[in-house]
Amino acid sequence: MLRVTSEVLEQMVRHCLDGRPEEACGLLGGTADGDAVEVSVCYPGRNVAASATLYELDPKDHLLADRDAETRGLEIVGVFHSHTHTEAYPSPTDVARAPDPGWHYVLVSLRDTEPIVRSFRIVEETITEETLETLAMTGDL
């Protein structure tokens, strides 16, 4: 299960909408408690592929996110990206390029009027959808 704060959810969707017509991407910082992972920070990144069908996170954005997460005592626990014209489900390229079987892969589909956000695990090329739960914002965020 992936738990995200409502603020993180809003930031992911906003970054994906702002990135149109290209795909947008970014990283998620959080903490793991067994199988449940809680995401508390969204790191919007640049898509250096600058494409409507591919994304490649700017490695420098990855470095900066990694450092910020470390400072906060968090880990990078996953990545989000948009599909501008297809469903919120990992593409064959997403599966082939999935960098870490421990990560959570959040897809934001902008195909329909309302963005659709879903989360997946990708382990040894097998896709498993997981529950994506949104937490209400708390005062200390």
Place this chain on the structure above:
Amino acid sequence: MPVTVKLPTVLRPHAGGERQVDAAGATVGEVMGDLIGRFPSLKDQLFETEASLRRFVNVYLNDDDIRYLGGLEAGVSDGDRLTILPAVAGG
């Protein structure tokens, strides 16, 4: 010269679960060699051939991608920090 090497979560199982390890060498390549000497299974994760890193591995020396510093030949100094990150991409 000892430098700190930070490993991404995906590589930690190949390095005894460590998030960060110290390694020695005068160049990035030597530091990587020292690291692989201690954790041999990292080699296939990092290197395509003896002399070249895998395409989907990014290595930063402090704030700079080593591709812009001379690659594995880039010199390192005491206290430098190498950060290894997987390329993050999809479609």
